[in-house]
Amino acid sequence: MTAKEKMTVGEAGRRENVRSDLWVRVALHDSGGVELQVRSRVEPYYGDAIRAQLRSMCEALGIENARVEVEDQGALPFTIAARLECAVRRAGMRDEIALPEPLDHAPPATPRERLRRSRLYLPGNDPKFMINALLHGADGIILDLEDSVAAQEKDAARLLVRNALRSVDFGDAERMVRINPGKVGLEDLDAIVPQAPNLILIPKCETVEQVEKVDEHVRALQKDANQEHPIWLMPILETALGVERALSIASASPRVAALTIGLEDYTADLGVERTTEGRESLHARMRLVNAAKAAGVQAIDSVYSDVGDPEGLRRSTLEAKALGFEGKGCIHPRQIDVIHAAFAPSDTEVAKARRIVAAFEAATAQGLGVVSLGTKMIDPPVVKRAQHTVDLAVLLGLLAPDWRERDTN
Amino acid sequence: MKASMVENAAGRSVPLEVNGREQLPFAGVGQLPPSGRHVSAPIRSRDAYPNDGNKVVHDGLRAALERAGLRDGMTLSTHHHLRNGDFVANMVLEAAASLGVKDLMWFPSASFPCHEPMIQHMESGVLHHIEGSMNGPLGDYASRGKMRGLGVLRSHGGRWQAIQDGEVHVDIAVIAAPAADAFGNANGARGPSACGSLGFALADSMWADHVIVVTDNLEPFPCVPWQIQGNHVDQVVVVERIGDPSKIVSGTTQITRSPDRLLIAEYTARFIQDAGIMREGFSFQAGAGGIALAFVASLKEMMKDAGVKARFVRGGSTRYLVELLENGLTDFILDGQTFDLDGVRSIHENPRHVATSPFTSYNDHGKGNFASLVDAVVLGATEVDVHFNANVVTHSDGRLLHGIGGWQNCLYSGCTILAVPSFRDRIPVIVDSVTTLVGPSELIDVVVTERGIAVNPRRKDLVDALSRNKSKLPLRTLDEIRRDVERLCGGKPALPKLGDRPIAVVKWVDGSLLDTVWQVL
Numbered sequence: 001m002t003a004k005e006k007m008t009v010g011e012a013g014r015r016e017n018v019r020s021d022l023w024v025r026v027a028l029h030d031s032g033g034v035e036l037q038v039r040s041r042v043e044p045y046y047g048d049a050i051r052a053q054l055r056s057m058c059e060a061l062g063i064e065n066a067r068v069e070v071e072d073q074g075a076l077p078f079t080i081a082a083r084l085e086c087a088v089r090r091a092g093m094r095d096e097i098a099l100p101e102p103l104d105h106a107p108p109a110t111p112r113e114r115l116r117r118s119r120l121y122l123p124g125n126d127p128k129f130m131i132n133a134l135l136h137g138a139d140g141i142i143l144d145l146e147d148s149v150a151a152q153e154k155d156a157a158r159l160l161v162r163n164a165l166r167s168v169d170f171g172d173a174e175r176m177v178r179i180n181p182g183k184v185g186l187e188d189l190d191a192i193v194p195q196a197p198n199l200i201l202i203p204k205c206e207t208v209e210q211v212e213k214v215d216e217h218v219r220a221l222q223k224d225a226n227q228e229h230p231i232w233l234m235p236i237l238e239t240a241l242g243v244e245r246a247l248s249i250a251s252a253s254p255r256v257a258a259l260t261i262g263l264e265d266y267t268a269d270l271g272v273e274r275t276t277e278g279r280e281s282l283h284a285r286m287r288l289v290n291a292a293k294a295a296g297v298q299a300i301d302s303v304y305s306d307v308g309d310p311e312g313l314r315r316s317t318l319e320a321k322a323l324g325f326e327g328k329g330c331i332h333p334r335q336i337d338v339i340h341a342a343f344a345p346s347d348t349e350v351a352k353a354r355r356i357v358a359a360f361e362a363a364t365a366q367g368l369g370v371v372s373l374g375t376k377m378i379d380p381p382v383v384k385r386a387q388h389t390v391d392l393a394v395l396l397g398l399l400a401p402d403w404r405e406r407d408t409n
Numbered sequence: 410m411k412a413s414m415v416e417n418a419a420g421r422s423v424p425l426e427v428n429g430r431e432q433l434p435f436a437g438v439g440q441l442p443p444s445g446r447h448v449s450a451p452i453r454s455r456d457a458y459p460n461d462g463n464k465v466v467h468d469g470l471r472a473a474l475e476r477a478g479l480r481d482g483m484t485l486s487t488h489h490h491l492r493n494g495d496f497v498a499n500m501v502l503e504a505a506a507s508l509g510v511k512d513l514m515w516f517p518s519a520s521f522p523c524h525e526p527m528i529q530h531m532e533s534g535v536l537h538h539i540e541g542s543m544n545g546p547l548g549d550y551a552s553r554g555k556m557r558g559l560g561v562l563r564s565h566g567g568r569w570q571a572i573q574d575g576e577v578h579v580d581i582a583v584i585a586a587p588a589a590d591a592f593g594n595a596n597g598a599r600g601p602s603a604c605g606s607l608g609f610a611l612a613d614s615m616w617a618d619h620v621i622v623v624t625d626n627l628e629p630f631p632c633v634p635w636q637i638q639g640n641h642v643d644q645v646v647v648v649e650r651i652g653d654p655s656k657i658v659s660g661t662t663q664i665t666r667s668p669d670r671l672l673i674a675e676y677t678a679r680f681i682q683d684a685g686i687m688r689e690g691f692s693f694q695a696g697a698g699g700i701a702l703a704f705v706a707s708l709k710e711m712m713k714d715a716g717v718k719a720r721f722v723r724g725g726s727t728r729y730l731v732e733l734l735e736n737g738l739t740d741f742i743l744d745g746q747t748f749d750l751d752g753v754r755s756i757h758e759n760p761r762h763v764a765t766s767p768f769t770s771y772n773d774h775g776k777g778n779f780a781s782l783v784d785a786v787v788l789g790a791t792e793v794d795v796h797f798n799a800n801v802v803t804h805s806d807g808r809l810l811h812g813i814g815g816w817q818n819c820l821y822s823g824c825t826i827l828a829v830p831s832f833r834d835r836i837p838v839i840v841d842s843v844t845t846l847v848g849p850s851e852l853i854d855v856v857v858t859e860r861g862i863a864v865n866p867r868r869k870d871l872v873d874a875l876s877r878n879k880s881k882l883p884l885r886t887l888d889e890i891r892r893d894v895e896r897l898c899g900g901k902p903a904l905p906k907l908g909d910r911p912i913a914v915v916k917w918v919d920g921s922l923l924d925t926v927w928q929v930l
Contacts, residue, residue, distance in 0.1 A: 019834055020834055020835075042834065042835045044903060044906070045805060045806070045836055045903055046835055046898065046899065046900075046903070048903060049900060074834025075835065076897060077899040135669065135859050135860065136668060136672065332668065
């Protein structure tokens, strides 16, 4: 290389020993072809595969002359692709993209009303948590581009999350992405919407316009991509103003499927401590539940931040359930089972509900207008709530779908 | 080495001769009934030892070795109860080197990274070769084909069997003792270098021609319990320190925080419950790896909830087993080695925490052993193939990595469970075929991974028990799991680049040759 030749350099990924990640440095040249220097922990197994992937990606990105250095800690192909593309973009080539192999089955679309008891937050720039996220049985997985990603890594996380949506199997979990607020969030959407996420969380939401902007942007991107797959929205209320406008936010778009609350930011906005008993946020949470129900969307609670306290989590979830919430956030997979158990109806609740539903059905069959159980009259809303409990019990496998036939009473 | 090779019953190519001794190829599990008699130690007379029982010598280890008759080509043994904190093995070989002897065979019960100086002794010719586990730097050295003889990898039980059957003759055994008296009685329960049990040294104490006890904690006679009996001991050497306590045991054993490993541990515990193994009076063994510890923690909760108590559990003991004992969830700990300070305290204080040896637990050429009495054992592996064969000694790239330890012997338990991640970073653990065969498929009953649980088709009884108990565990085949792993990792891993030169052999528990470890190119 002559001294005159211009060279631009970009780096991405992490150089310290971070499992399932890698560090890439790309120096773009004017001549000399593509030169690879790969050091990998998995050299004996996938060294050749890594070099082949780097070469074919360089071709796809339109790179003819470059020196590509890699230090790899066992990153999977979707991560290698994201880091190389990020380094190339940081070196100044911004136009081309090079997507990894997609999954062999298209991930399922999700209905507007589905179980959203647990949603597991995964930091968007950390591939190692994504790979096995499907195993822990969360109803939803949130790939987070917002608070868990450092400002200077937003571009890197966006590419990693895009590739994960395309290539990582999240099983039956609803695939959610928390975008950034404002303009950065719209750029996030440009990258991820073509990979068909199921739901977008809109952080720090306090105006109808914020929801509308996301809604319009999603619609335009889906049109470009010829995509029909529904993409739902879940605004996060994190300020006093947001909570005051809960109803209009929940009603801002037919895409809104749920409302949730971020209690760390909310309590900071109030200027109070966030306590375990949560009296300071009781009003906000009740207001959110009421607005959500009024708008016909789900109400989802904040996270419980002490991973080491399953009993506290259980109590907090039971309280959320009692207030009308249908789900809670998780920051560690160990929290999922506790949350599911707390949201599940108890044996006594199920037994009572099926007696009520059976009594209602018997009364209807006999053409009776009044339902009674023993000496008690049963009001229609009680029947409705019992029906809901029975449906949930069947969905959770606590009750056989053919329980009526099995009922010997 | 131009060894002539033969294919054994497992389809693996093994040499007919190793380090000048003829070998039997593996013939199948239980297919080689032994004959003959145990070897015997030389007859000695009380007259040759001081009447006051004081065998302490004051001129150091070098002089003790000289008096023991150390000369070229002899076999020297040491033991790994001080683990990575051991000073004694290096002291012995340094003393030997200073005496100018050559071509020794070192016969440790296991080696650790702290034994890296052995490489110098091999380079200088003091050591000819090592028969014992080789990991870390020693494993690398051997894998590159630099050792003169062949490494011989034996299980703990196999090492006992090799000594008692006369396959290995120990000329001089040097036993590191955290507590000893001048007569040579010794145990591992007390002193600045306390480590728990000294069971690994027991065979050597009984059959070696000459036995030297090295201690940094000389107690007045009698040192009880005398796990090593002074009646076998020729000389006692007192040194300032036999080891580094911080590396002998860990202060506290920490459970894994990895969600995937916790999931594997939880599946394993649920398997033991759902298969009906967890019942009043049952027994199990689990090691000190991250998954095994988390498994014990999970199982403990299930035992408490179900009101079930074990009759005995087998260690490697840690705080988690000690908690079971102290909370009344097991009657006994039968302990082969002790991994943390709680374990050391417990074995010292609690008569129900009992030290065992490879004889009681693992010896295959004996009238039974404890390992086969255990209802369930939870082990790890570096690789498991779709036919349920497993590897625990080499990486998938062919490099020597671990010793066998008690792993092979434990396969005889009522239900042998390998609890492993299906891949580590981008290194598949569930593979088409293991690089090195260490555990034959017929003894491996269950493989628990984060991506599901595979039950060996030979164990239909376990599958039936699970369905009887309406288990919700995700049962899958190993081939399904392998396909998942290859999809994730981006295809099949490349095969290791191996030379055609053997660098070590893997023994089965009966002394036959199960597989060969090849030079890595």
